[in-house]
Amino acid sequence: xxxxxxxxxxxxxxxxxxxxxxxxxxxxxxxxxxxxxxxxxxxxxxxxxxxxxxxxxxxxxxxxxxxxxxxxxxxxxxxxxxxxxxxx
Numbered sequence: 876x877x878x879x880x881x882x883x884x885x886x887x888x889x890x891x892x893x894x895x896x897x898x899x900x901x902x903x904x905x906x907x908x909x910x911x912x913x914x915x916x917x918x919x920x921x922x923x924x925x926x927x928x929x930x931x932x933x934x935x936x937x938x939x940x941x942x943x944x945x946x947x948x949x950x951x952x953x954x955x956x957x958x959x960x961x962x963x
Contacts, residue, residue, distance in 0.1 A: 876901075876923075879934055880894065882938065889933050891930070894927065900920070901920065907919060
C-alpha cells in the first residue's frame with residue numbers, strides 16, 4: 876500500500892478506491908485476528924494485498940499514460956526502417 880501511496884494513487888480515482896478498500900480490509904483483518912479468527916483474517920489480508928497491487932498497477936498505468944501524452948506518441952515508438960531492421 877505504501878508504494879501505491881508514494882506513486883500517487885490518491886490522484887487516480889480507481890487506484891484510490893482500491894487503496895481505500897485495501898486499508899479497510901487490513902483493519903478488518905486485524906479485528907478478526909484479535910478475535911481469534913486467523914483463517915478469515917488471512918483471507919481478508921489476501922484480498923487487501925490484491926487490492927493494493929491493483930492500486931499500484933492502476934497508478935503506474937496512469938503515470939505511463941500521462942508521460943506518453945506529455946512526450947507525444949512519436950517519441951515513444953521508433954518506426955523500423957530497412958536500415959535499422961537489417962540483420963548483420
